Amino acid sequence: MLNKFLDLITSLKLTILCLAAGMVLIFAGTLAQVHLGIHEAQQRYFQSFFVWWPADGRGIKFPIFAGGHFIGAVLLINLIAAHAKRFRWAWRKLGIHLTHAGLIIMLAGGLFTDLFAVESHMRLANGETKNYSEDARHDELAVIDTTNPDFDQVTAIPESVLRRNHIIGHPSLPFQIVVRNFFQNSRLRVINEGDTNAQPLANRGPGAQVVVQPMPRATAPDDQNVVTAAIEIIPIDGAGHVQESLGTWLVSDELGAPQRFSWMGKTWQLTMRPARYYKPYSVTLQKFTHEKYAGTEIPKNFASQIALIDPERSLNRDALIYMNHPLRYRGETYYQAGFQKDDSATILQVVHNPSFLAPYIACVIVAAGLLVQFGYHLIGFARRRRAFA
């Protein structure tokens, strides 16, 4: 039994099956991008263990095909197992060994990147300074204690926690947050005077004049989800007893300014905003340039001149971030990603990817392996021809 299993996971047939399944998956995933957009298709097809059908249904779902992680994992196991079992050193096999070793590094690196890389962006207007980047896809509910004039204390609740949990508490908060409603995507509409049927979800703040209309999750590349939640604030006294509710607030991407309330002599702010990643250093945009070719609208170059200030390492330096020339600093890489339409602000992509070197190494090893292997064939072929002639 074990032998049979070992035979299976080390077999060349399994390799071919995985490669073929990979082709089918990639083909289907590529076509799916037309309707789903790149991000959604990527999630469903490539960054999953199974491709589910129906994808959106809340009821029963069936796995209809292996997902990218599944195929990648099987391929990786197959690769390692086959080589562990059959490995026999021979110069003539150097090429094959190198190629596959490189592939192992590449697959493992890819998996590592999928798990640990964090992408965010930093939007900077001319002259603006920031010490955080923002997530393009995920929100957080920031609960900010603004009592002390010298600093704000921020408690950030990730969107995923809001979605999953009903009651949220934290030692830094003297109250519980009860999530009454949560919408992944929504539109807000101000209630008209004659509109008697409309039922607002909140009874405090501007949300009390608003109805929420649920929307399907955004899939188009330029579409953004408008995350909205109705939250009730229920205070807890020093002894841990629940007090009477302070009311229900609506927090949403579409509601701009933070909403305030007071409790126990402290002032609090509530705001739904893109999730932030704080840095131990700050970035200031000094100048953004957008060059075009003369007489056309074809962009020639985008460049952001920035100042980097890191008090921890007593560093203060200028840097230029432009096309194909990112800035790497403290494990993060800043790329020129976009700009505001009127060129008044730049958008930098910020990537934290601990395994970014893996593909570089893997590429060199695999290329060397293929060269050795095919070179070996070629020399053999030439020799045989000469012997023949």
Added chain:
Amino acid sequence: MRRFFPVILFVLAAFWVGASFVPAKKSHDDLNLAGFGKIPVLVGGRVKPLDTVARNSLLIIRSKETLRLDDGRQISALKWLADALFNAPVADQYPAFVIQNADVLGLFGWQQSDRKYFSFAQLAPFLKQIDEQGEQAEKLQAVERSAYQSAILNLRNALVLYQRLKNSVQPEGAEDFAAELQAFEQAVPEAARAARAKETGASFDQAQLDQIAEVMQGYERLADMAYLLAVPQPSGSGDWRSVGQAIMQSIAARGMDPVVKLYASLGDAYRAGDSAAFEETVDRLTDRIGQPQPTGVKRARYEFFFNAVDPFTHSMALYVLAFLLACISWLTWQRPLNRAAFYLLLLAIAVHTFGLVSRMYLQERPPVTNLYSSAIFIGWGAVIVALILERIFRDGIGAACAGAIGFITLIIAHHLAGNGDTLEMLQAVLDTNIWLATHVVAITTGYSAMFLAGMLAIIYIVRGVFTRSLEKNIADSLARMTYGVVCFATLFSFVGTVLGGIWADQSWGRFWGWDPKENGAVLIVLWCAIILHARWGGFIRQRGLMIMAVFGNIVTSFSWFGVNMLGVGLHSYGFMQKAFPWLVGFIISQLALMCVALMPLERWRSFRVTGATRSIKPPVDFVPPELAVKTTAE
């Protein structure tokens, strides 16, 4: 005869090609436009000769690079451009606009007939209608437009381009622009005095001020309309201005740029048909532009030469001829035809290389910068590898592949050129010669090798199934070639794909983004890996290898073109509706070939046992070298 045939054919072909390298004698046109065609201007961000502007514009407007008049006379694009620039009323009568869509014709109350070319004068009454309809169509995504909407939008864009051209170096239809400019130049100080007088409250000539204001308005419009930036900044800063802008700037600079005046005199000489004055003015104008723009003039001259040589059309014809000769060589006259095909291919690849290198010189870029140049390069790479195979095996197979792939890729390139300039400037993110030279070249070389392997497989299948010419040694050498080329393709596709990932990591911060074009590339790598592993594992033999190599054609064509048609992702260079049926047709043809190849081997003509005369068995199954060692050892 047999011995000399290849040489004679080669010499004839070389003469034919060589003739295009010699500048044409003075044409039958009244004026010699060659010098005019070499004048550099800035269009689309690139300095190019007027000849290129003429060809590209006419290609956009008329889908052809030449113009046939109603009386049957053919005129060059350059002649058409000269008339549009200097003699608009004449150019308005040329049937330069192509309209084939019946609904568009119906819009004007015209019936679809044999006639598909119309003049500006004929369309003039409907300009407002065309503009409105075109504007509506423009709001839609390219994918959403109906055939009518695409056609009306194309017509509108063509009309806009034409009208901008007419107002590029002088106001449309000006009869004596040189004199007009002179009058303006003289009037300016006078008007300035009047304007100052008006400010200080002194008496001034209101009529004169109004008149000059009106003229200036006209020049401002000219500056807005101009399609060509024809006047280089004399300071040598590398900037260019339109004639209209230069006139407006002349007021502050207190002096008209000589280039503007020379263009005006050129127009006068052109309209007068004064050949001597025209050529002399062309020379002076070129000299003048050359002072701040010496390289611009040099390059424009070279590009004019490149246009005149038309290398890709020549090599296309040579490829097709070589392909036919190689195919016929399998039936009869084997050696002479084979050799003739090889010689022709050498000539063709020389001309092809000349074209490729010229484009690199003109653009100062590695060979592949857009879809058009990828077609040119894929053909080039495949032909070279095929020629090496031909040199080794000398059986006409490499030659046939070279001819077929060279011809087909150049045809594809020809059809991709319809959007105008094929040497267009590159978007910011592509503006990096390192990655264009490594990633893009490696990927396209991989495409070349895949198509070559597919072509070899097609020859195997067609010769095996339909003829008796696939003898065992030929089949074996075909299999060896195909295997070798697939290895080559694997190496380049893999390296190219990973280099693309590294480029993406450099410019967007992610190594792999599952962008359609990336997926297309990885599909090729996976397919190569499957072929090689299936062969190493002994799951496929000679025929299986061939069938899989043909499928490689499908994978590669999807990766090259198919993903661009999806219209998503960072690599989509515009939706190519027109190419879609061709792609589908190609895929069906390849699937059909694969089905044919799946017939039992006894049904293949080459392997059919017919009595005692041929006792050929199906080919001995290919045993890979490693397994061969094993079987003998056991």
